[in-house]
Amino acid sequence: MSIVNPLARARGHGSAKQGVHHWYLQRATAVLLTGLVVWLLYAVNTLSGAGYESALSFLSSPFNAAAALLLTFAGLYHAMLGLQVVIEDYVHSRGLEIALQFVVKGGCYIGMVISTIYILQIAIA
């Protein structure tokens, strides 16, 4: 038994009221990604077998650079939300879970930053 009274316990626990936000963003990014994956397939089809110069000029087009940026952000955000749930479901050691959540979120944000720098550098050069 704890000295915390039942009402205080009830207030401190329960839903953090962020579930709907998580659910909604997972779907919103999914809808964006359906279009962006079609663009990715187009990019793969254009660039496979093509060399370095063609890849550079492909990403220099503002449309393609914008699509690449959107794909990076929507994709990594979608992955971050998805992996969060996968970890919550399967990792039952609290310490490992917190560490993995930290690595996943950190990794996705780092990926966003690095991609943005390179996409902009190639697009503007």
Add this chain to the structure above:
Amino acid sequence: MLGPYYKPQITSVLSILHRITGVVLIIVGAPLLLWWLVALGQGAESYAAMQESLGGILGRLASLAINFSLSFHFFNGIRHLFWDAGMGLEIQSARTSGWAVVILSVALTATLGVITQ
């Protein structure tokens, strides 16, 4: 889920496959795409070196895994979005759409294999 009483069903198998392919995309696909981007940004030599490294058997296996994961997660994700909109939730339509996803993803994986050969 596994064990003596579990019989594989198209719905549950595709459900876990959606998770697995999602994890493959972020663990294998995203780093490779980032590698491609960084190599491209660093110049012709890095780009050639990257293409060379990906030409081996390991690179081909990774490509196959990514191509299938992208195809499946894409089509099955669209299936999920229809469910979220309240459509196709009857058992029979869920089975039918499941098999449609399997056929479409195998077809797209094969197409990508031919394109990127």
